[in-house]
Amino acid sequence: MIPKHISAVILSLFISCTAFAQRQSFIETVTKQNQWVDSVYRKMSRKERIGQLFYVRAHTNKGKAxxxxxxxxxxxxxxxxxxFFQGGPVRHANLINNYQKVSKVPLLIAMDGEWGLGMRLDSSVSYPYxxxxxxxxxxxxxYKMGQMVAYDFKRLGMHINFAPDMDINNNPNNPVINYRSFGDNKYNVAQKGISYFKGMQDAGVIVFAKHFPGHGDTNVDSHFDLPQLPFTRGRLDSLEEYPFREAIAAGVSGVMIAHLNIPSLDTTKNLPSTLSRPIVTGILKDSLGFKGIVASDAMEMKGVTKFFPKGEADLRAFLAGNDLIELSENSAVSAKLILKAIRRGKITREEFEAKIKKLLAAKYWAGLNQYKPTTPYGILGDINRPASAELIQQxxxxxxxxxxxxxxxxxQDPLKKTAxxxxxxxxxxxxxxxxxKWYPNSMVYLINKNTPLAQIRQMLASLxxxxxxxxxxxxxxxxxQSKLDYSSDVKMLIAELAAKPNVVTSVFANPYTIAGLPGIEKSAGLLVGYQKDDAMQRSAVKVITGVMKPSGKLPVTINTFFTTGMGMRF
Structure with a gap:
């Protein structure tokens, strides 16, 4: 392990970098002329310039080959x-350093870290969903969480977080967004998303609000098929696009496009929004005036490759207005198709140049014009620091x-017999x-998700x-997910318990699961804990025992009993 005094110096250096990043506006950087950007661009061949569009998959859990x-x-x-995807933080840092050595122009390193490094990496901290x-x-x-996440990214040598998710999750059965969303209220989603990305961006990380124009009201996972949004232009403009419009006004550095078929915005059959110039350029860039980086969602997803295989999707994404093509199925094939399109004049020289210079400007903003490798020593201690655990509890x-x-x-009564x-x-x-610890006269019971009925009845009798x-x-x-994978007997047990007097129920799960537990609303007290984490369980105990007053409010409507904005304060 690295000595504590050296670790403190490293932390201080990263804080200094953060302070420097805060003095710059990302959007100003990518839209103003830049000597470093111009110099790098001039030295590149056309093939090298096209290569800058592509961001490919990397792992540290798949072996050396x-x-x-x-x-x-x-x-x-x-x-x-x-x-970067799955692996470990130290391995990631070492491999990033190695990859930077073989690249002619320093690489921008990205990861999906909606709840921090722990979304992808082992031995790493996970913040709340x-x-x-x-x-x-x-x-x-x-905002503080955003700054913490940014520090962790930079500590490993990464520059881009494909976050936050600014979809409005107004479909409880959404299979792909769901708990990744801030909720179903567009104002709350916008405010939370802006706070999160400003924390990251002010700390020097490039961020992407996703998935434009809004993936929240879908019941199809675009990883496996192409979802359709059947809504009117007016509905999309007033609801789905609202958080993105607010994010753009707040200076978000990037926007990621969803793979969605939206007939009201583009009538082309089976065309994903990623490949639609009326959506990417016409709405996002022209109507909303977005000047930052536009990234496609992963181009290996079935939602886009199902109807446009063999590099066709990448070419169309490029022509539609995307600046960054993420996870191409075959970047070499796609690059050749793009080169042909440029030669045939399917895109103006000015538009192509602006794309590449925008991506190079992002590298400049991230400090890659003065690239220095990260040190792997002390990484585990730095990214799992006490301050992170304290913030998670807060x-x-x-x-x-x-x-x-x-x-x-x-x-309840701490002196009474308590189950x-x-x-x-x-x-x-x-x-x-x-x-x-608060109820000395208590007995603890454990019921797993498939406990046999006979055992359940035995416990009920003992209560x-x-x-x-x-x-x-x-x-x-x-x-x-939105539904618990409990047996029907265990779900019936929850209803029976809730119907008894003096029962307080705490749910450490997706809030939507409450809708699938009829009768739970009869509990004398009901707390929503959102996820399984130890910190959340401690929070519930604090509220129950009066150590802390509750302040949370439901971010989604669960059913007629529990709706968006509900939350007792006492």
Whole structure:
């Protein structure tokens, strides 16, 4: 491990870099003439300039042969950057350094980190999901999270976060956005998204609001097929596009285009919005006046390749107005198609030059004109620092939401016989461990998601000797969906428990799961904890025991009982 005093120096240097980045406007940087950009552009061949458009996939969990194949693409195709996926933080930092050595022009390194490095990497911190952040009333906390995430990215040698997700999730069954959204209220989504991206951008990271013009009201995952938005131009303009319009006004550096078929905006059959010039250039660039970087969503997704295979999708994305082509299926083939299109005059020389210079200006803004490799020493300690854990707890404390009950109802009587039941787990939870400290006369029960009916009945019979009950519901899956994967018997148990007197229920799962638990609204007290994390369980205990007052508000409508904006304060 690196000595603490050296680690402190590294942290200080990164803070200094952050202060420098805060003095610059990204949009001004990419739209003004730049001597470094002009110099690099002049020295490039046309092939090298086209290469700058492409950002290809990189991993550190696929072995050396895979890593070497990426290095070959960097050398031969002169690509503009990489998008890193699964692996480990130290391995990522080392490989990024190696890849930068073989690139003629420094690479921009990107990753999807909507909740931080932990979205992709092991041994890394994960901040709360955006749905959880949507419940928070103090947006300054979200700004601070953005700064923390940016620090972690820069510490590994990365420059782009494909975040935040600024889709309005007004479809509870959305299979791909859902908990990745700040909620179903367009004003809340816009405010939270701006706070988050400003935190990152002020700390020197390039950000992308996604997925324009809005992926929130879909029931198809564009990774596997092409969703359609059947809405009118007026509806899209007033609802889906609202957060993006606000983000542009607030100076967002990038916007990512969704793979959506939108007949009201472009009538071309089976055409994804990514490949539509009326949408990318006509609406985003011309009507909304966006001057930053426009990136395609991943071009390997079935939502775009299903109808436009073999490089055709990349070519159309380029001609539509995208500046950055992410995760091409075959960048070498696509580059040749783009070269032909340029020679045939399908794009003006001025427009092509502006694209490439915009991408080079982003490299300048990120400090790549004076590139220095990152040091791998001390990375794990730096990105898992105590300040991160403290902020995560603050975020969870601010998000925990009481939708039914008051201080007396939740607290119950600490001296009475108390049952504490954790459902959906097969080992003790932080919630029951912490709560049992406040209730000395308590007994703990565990019910997993498939506990047999006979065992459930046995537990119910034993509850007759208790005066009050605390129930916690846990979704232990990595990605929390809208419906719990519990057996019907376990779901019936939740309804039976809720119907009993003096029962307080806490849900550590996607808030939409409450709609699939009929009868849970009968609980004397009901807390929404949004996700399974230990910090959120501690927050619930704080509210129940009166240590902390709740301030969170529902970011989505669950059903007729629990609607957007609900949240008790006492």
């Amino acid at each position: 895979y890593e070497d194949s990426v290095a070959k693409v960097i050398e031969e195709e002169h690509i503009g950057g990489l998008v 955006q749905m959880t952040l949507g419940a928070i009333q103090d947006n300054n906390l979200i 975020l969870c404390d601010a998000a925990i939401t009481v939708v039914k009950g008051n201080a007396t109802t939740l607290r 504490i039941i954790s459902i959906g787990v097969d080992r003790p939870t932080v919630f029951e461990t912490e709560l049992s 007759k000797k208790f005066d009050q009950t605390f129930v916690s519901i846990h979704d232990t899956r990595t990605r929390p």
